[in-house]
Amino acid sequence: MKNVTCSLATTEKQISACYPLMYQLRPHLNQSEFIEQVICQQQSGYQILQAFRDKTLSGVAGFIIGHKLAWGKHMYVDDLITDIQQRSLGVGAIMLQWLEQNALQHGCGQLRLDSGVQRFAAHKFYLREGFVISSHHFAKSLPPSN
Template sequence: MAKSDSQILECFPILAQLRPHLKQEDFLEKVQRQKQNGYELAFLERDAQIFAVAGFCIDECLAWGRFLYVYDLVVDETVRSKGYGQNLFEWLIEFGRHHDCKELHLDSGVQRFDAHRFYLQQRMNIVCHHFSLNL
């Protein structure tokens, strides 16, 4: 998991592929602020290069009990379909189990067909519609 400021910053180029609106100059501050509420960044690296990043937290609610929620899950576009996403996803599952989570949840944009195919291959179910309202 990304513990140091430098590790968090090293995750930026990969996360920016999923969240292109992010700016590098305020990325660390945003992550540090979210970490105060339980947000964590996990990453997968090889030869000191990061290939996949997941932003997540553990939470609890009446509907699901204790669960792991994945906010961000992205593999570097240059190495997709090489198992990095699967390895990180499996790590998230084990992390959740180790922390007494009963479920893993995530939302995915309706346009992300490749991601949906991946999630379905991981035996995830489509269980609800997520609605939003700009305020």
């Protein structure tokens, strides 16, 4: 799609501009917590992709390149969201294409992500985009440490 362009959000102003979209996916974070958390995660290599449709910010994706014994060098997509007003226009597919190209350029052998069990529409999207359901993800909440 010619009217969608992707780039990395690198400045605090750009990251801050991603908040209203990221809030749609991560509503537990207020704006300052979001900025603080992104700056913290950047120390480990976290980055945010921003997708503009006709110059309007329409989608964002948080990701990190890492290594694991199980997966080798891979790109993990932490967060992927298209603005609720702009869905089914191909923005999500273009962000995934950008992420895949970036992963290839960095020598990653896999793209990986988790998606909540209730996100049936997103699962349909990922399957359409060539992902397979490869594992069950288990999680256990722990009491806060003092």
